Amino acid sequence: MIKIVKRDQPSKAIFFFTPVLAIFLTLIAGGIIFYILGFKPFEALKFFFIVPIADKYGFSELLLKATPLCLIAIGLSFCFKSNNWNIGAEGQLTFGAIVSGGVALLFYDQEGFYILPIVILAGAIGGMIYASIPAILKTYFNTNEILVSLMLVYVSKLILDYLVVGPWSNPEGFNFPETRQFSDSARLPLLFEGLRIHAGIFLALAAVVISWFVFYKTYLGFQMKVSGFSLKTAKYAGYKGKKMIILVFLISGACAGLAGVGEITGPIGQLHREVSPDYGFTAIIVAFLGRLHPVGIILASLVVAITYLGAETAQIFMQIPKYTGQVFQGMILFFLLASDYLLFFKFKFIGSKK
Amino acid sequence: MHKFLIRSFVSSLVLLFTLTVAAVAKDVKAAFVYIGPTGDHGWTYQHDVGRKAVEAAGFKTTYVEGVPESADAERVLRQLANSGHDIIFTTSFGYMNPTNKVAKEFPNVKFEHATGYKREHPNVATYAARFYEGRTILGTIAGTMTKSNVIGYVASFPIPEVIRGINSFTLAAQKVNPNIKTKIVWAFTWYDPGKEAEAAKALIDQGADVIAQHTDSTAIVQMAEKAGVYAFGQASDMDKFAPKAVLTSVENNWGPYYVDRVKAVANGTWSQKDTWHGIGDGMVVISGLDSQMPSDLQAKVKKLQADLASGKVHSFTGPIYDQKGNLMVAEGKTADDGMLAGMMTYVKGVEGDIPK
Numbered sequence: 006m007i008k009i010v011k012r013d014q015p016s017k018a019i020f021f022f023t024p025v026l027a028i029f030l031t032l033i034a035g036g037i038i039f040y041i042l043g044f045k046p047f048e049a050l051k052f053f054f055i056v057p058i059a060d061k062y063g064f065s066e067l068l069l070k071a072t073p074l075c076l077i078a079i080g081l082s083f084c085f086k087s088n089n090w091n092i093g094a095e096g097q098l099t100f101g102a103i104v105s106g107g108v109a110l111l112f113y114d115q116e117g118f119y120i121l122p123i124v125i126l127a128g129a130i131g132g133m134i135y136a137s138i139p140a141i142l143k144t145y146f147n148t149n150e151i152l153v154s155l156m157l158v159y160v161s162k163l164i165l166d167y168l169v170v171g172p173w174s175n176p177e178g179f180n181f182p183e184t185r186q187f188s189d190s191a192r193l194p195l196l197f198e199g200l201r202i203h204a205g206i207f208l209a210l211a212a213v214v215i216s217w218f219v220f221y222k223t224y225l226g227f228q229m230k231v232s233g234f235s236l237k238t239a240k241y242a243g244y245k246g247k248k249m250i251i252l253v254f255l256i257s258g259a260c261a262g263l264a265g266v267g268e269i270t271g272p273i274g275q276l277h278r279e280v281s282p283d284y285g286f287t288a289i290i291v292a293f294l295g296r297l298h299p300v301g302i303i304l305a306s307l308v309v310a311i312t313y314l315g316a317e318t319a320q321i322f323m324q325i326p327k328y329t330g331q332v333f334q335g336m337i338l339f340f341l342l343a344s345d346y347l348l349f350f351k352f353k354f355i356g357s358k359k
Numbered sequence: 360m361h362k363f364l365i366r367s368f369v370s371s372l373v374l375l376f377t378l379t380v381a382a383v384a385k386d387v388k389a390a391f392v393y394i395g396p397t398g399d400h401g402w403t404y405q406h407d408v409g410r411k412a413v414e415a416a417g418f419k420t421t422y423v424e425g426v427p428e429s430a431d432a433e434r435v436l437r438q439l440a441n442s443g444h445d446i447i448f449t450t451s452f453g454y455m456n457p458t459n460k461v462a463k464e465f466p467n468v469k470f471e472h473a474t475g476y477k478r479e480h481p482n483v484a485t486y487a488a489r490f491y492e493g494r495t496i497l498g499t500i501a502g503t504m505t506k507s508n509v510i511g512y513v514a515s516f517p518i519p520e521v522i523r524g525i526n527s528f529t530l531a532a533q534k535v536n537p538n539i540k541t542k543i544v545w546a547f548t549w550y551d552p553g554k555e556a557e558a559a560k561a562l563i564d565q566g567a568d569v570i571a572q573h574t575d576s577t578a579i580v581q582m583a584e585k586a587g588v589y590a591f592g593q594a595s596d597m598d599k600f601a602p603k604a605v606l607t608s609v610e611n612n613w614g615p616y617y618v619d620r621v622k623a624v625a626n627g628t629w630s631q632k633d634t635w636h637g638i639g640d641g642m643v644v645i646s647g648l649d650s651q652m653p654s655d656l657q658a659k660v661k662k663l664q665a666d667l668a669s670g671k672v673h674s675f676t677g678p679i680y681d682q683k684g685n686l687m688v689a690e691g692k693t694a695d696d697g698m699l700a701g702m703m704t705y706v707k708g709v710e711g712d713i714p715k
Binding site for chain 1 (some may be wrong): 390396421423424425426427428429430431433434435437438439442451452456476516517518519524548648701703714715
C-alpha cells in the first residue's frame with residue numbers, strides 16, 4: 006500500500022527537481038498530443054525542440070527571444086520573493102518602450118554616442134514610473150496589486166495605440182500606425198554580423214548577476230525572503246514593509262522597461278502597435294519555472310523561448326498549428342504546479358510490513 | 360504490333376514530356392504569412408482560401424499563422440526564405456519593414472507584401488484591393504434600406520484605407536438618400552469580437568438601423584441579427600452567421616492574383632509591381648444579394664456592379680465636398696489614385712472627427 010504523508014519540511018532537492026520533472030512531463034504529454042493529432046511524435050518533437058536551434062543562426066535567435074523573458078523574470082522575482090504579485094510586467098514593458106521610443110524619436114535625425122544611453126535610461130525610468138502606480142496604491146491605499154497592475158497593462162497598450170496612430174505616427178507613412186525608424190545611434194549594437202542578437206543580452210546578464218548578489222548577499226535580500234515566508238514575522242522584526250514594496254516594484258518595472266527598450270531599439274527599430282508578443286505575461290511562467298533563482302531563470306527563459314521558435318518550425322515543416330507553442334507553455338506551468346505537490350507531500354510504501 | 364509499339368513509344372514520350380514540364384513548372388513553392396488564425400472567417404481566412412487556390416493549381420504551399428508584427432515576423436520570413444520557398448506572401452501591413460529587410464538578404468526569393476507601400480528591392484512587390492468599390496455597393500444598399508436615416512459604421516484604425524471606405528460608402532448612400540448620416544465608432548482593432556460587438560451595440564442604441572463594418576470578426580453581424588437591424592459581411596460571405604441581418608458581403612478574393620503571381624515565378628516572368636485590383640479584376644467580389652432587398656434595388660446593384668467593373672462608374676466622382684464644405688473633387692472629375700492613397704478627410708455627411 007502507498008500512503009501519502011506530509012513532509013516535515015519542504016525538500017530542497019525536490020524544489021529544484023520539479024521544474025525538470027515538469028519539462029519532462031510536458032515533452033511526454035506533447036508527444037501524446039502530436040500522436041493524437043496524427044503526427045509522428047518523435048519527428049514533431051525534433052522539429053519543435055532541436056531543429057530550430059541546430060545552427061548558429063537558430064541559436065542566436067533563441068538567445069534573442071530569451072533575453073526579454075529573462076530580464077523581465079529576474080525583475081519579477083524581486084516582487085514574487087517578497088509576496089508582491091506584480092502581474093503587469095507587460096504594461097511596464099510597454100510604458101518603458103513608449104518613453105524610450107519617444108526619446109529616440111526626438112533624436113531621429115541625429116547621430117551621437119550619447120543618444121543610446123539616454124534612450125536606455127528613459128526606458129528604465131518609464132517602466133519604474135508605471136510600476137510605481139500599483140506599488141503606491143498598495144502601500145498607501147491598500148489596493149490589490151494583482152488587479153491594479155493587470156488592468157494597467159490594457160491602459161498602456163491603449164496609450165501606445167493612441168501615440169502611434171496619432172501624434173507620433175510617421176509623417177511620411179501614409180498615416181499607418183507606426184512611427185519613424187530610429188536613427189542608428191538609438192539602436193542597440195549587434196554582436197555579430199548577420200545575426201540579430203544585440204547588446205541587450207548584457208543588460209539581462211547584468212540583471213542576473215545583480216539579483217543573485219542582492220538575493221543571497223544583502224540584508225535587503227534577507228528581508229525579502231522573510232517577508233515572503235511571513236509578512237507578520239517581517240513586521241515583528243521591524244522591517245519597513247512599505248519601502249520594500251515600492252523598491253521591489255521599481256526594480257521589477259525597470260527590468261520590464263529595459264526589456265521593452267531591447268525590443269524597440271534592437272530588432273524592431275521603431276514603435277508600432279505590437280512591441281511585445283506578451284513577453285510580460287510569459288515571463289511569469291519563466292520566473293516560476295526558474296524557481297525565482299537567477300540561474301534557474303536563465304535556464305527557464307531558454308526553455309520557454311524555444312517553444313516559440315519550435316512552434317514556427319513545426320508549422321513550416323510539418324503543418325502543425327502554430328498555437329501548439331502556447332499549449333506547451335501552458336502545460337509546463339500546469340505540470341510545475343502539479344508536481345509542486347511533491348514538495349510538501351511524499352509517498353510512503355507501507356505494503357511490506359503488515 | 361509495329362503500330363502499337365510506335366504508338367506506345369510516342370505516347371510515353373508525350374507523357375514524359377508533360378511530366379518533365381509539370382515537374383519544372385510545379386517545383387515552385389509558395390509561402391504565406393498570416394496575422395491571425397486561418398479560422399477567423401475574415402482577413403486571414405480569405406488569404407488562406409487564396410492559398411488553397413494556389414495548391415489547386417498544382418503548387419506546393421506552406422503557411423505560418425498568428426505571426427505577430429513584433430520582432431518575430433523577421434525570423435519567420437527568414438526561415439521561409441531559407442527553406443526553399445520561391446515566393447512569400449506577407450499578408451499584413453505590419454510586415455512591411457521586415458519584408459523589405461529580409462528581401463535584401465534573399466535576392467532570388469520573391470516577396471509580395473499586402474497593403475504596404477515600400478518596394479525597396481527589385482524582388483518586392485505590393486498588392487492591395489480596391490475595397491472601396493465594394494463599399495460603394497454597400498452604401499447604395501444601406502441608403503435605400505434605412506428607415507431611421509442613421510447608418511452605423513464600425514471602423515478599425517484611422518488610416519487612409521479605412522477613411523476611403525467610410526467616404527465611398529457615405530457618398531453612395533447620399534446619392535440614393537440625401538438625408539442619411541453616417542455615425543462612426545472606432546474600435547481600434549482589426550479583430551476583437553468583444554469590442555466589435557460593443558461598438559455595434561452603441562451604434563444601434565444611437566438609432567442606426569444598418570451597420571457596416573471595417574473589422575474582421577462576425578460579432579457585428581451577429582449583434583445586428585439579435586437587434587433586428589441590417590448589416591454587411593466583411594472579407595468573407597458572412598450570411599450563414601446572420602441570415603436575416605446580412606444583406607450581402609464584400610469578399611476579398613485573392614486566389615486569382617496568387618495563382619497568377621506564383622505561375623509568373625514558375626515561368627520566370629515575375630517582376631516587381633504595385634497591384635491595386637477591384638471589382639473589374641475580380642479581387643473584390645459581391646456575395647449573393649438577400650431576398651429582403653426589393654427587386655428594383657437588386658437590379659440597380661447589379662448594374663452598379665457592372666459599371667464599377669467596366670470603369671463607367673467611379674466611386675469618387677465629383678462634386679465631392681469635405682465636412683466643412685470645401686470642394687475635394689470638382690464636378691465631372693474623379694479622384695486619382697494618389698488622392699485615394701492619402702485620403703485622410705471625411706466627406707460631407709459623415710459625423711464626428713477623425714481621431715488624431
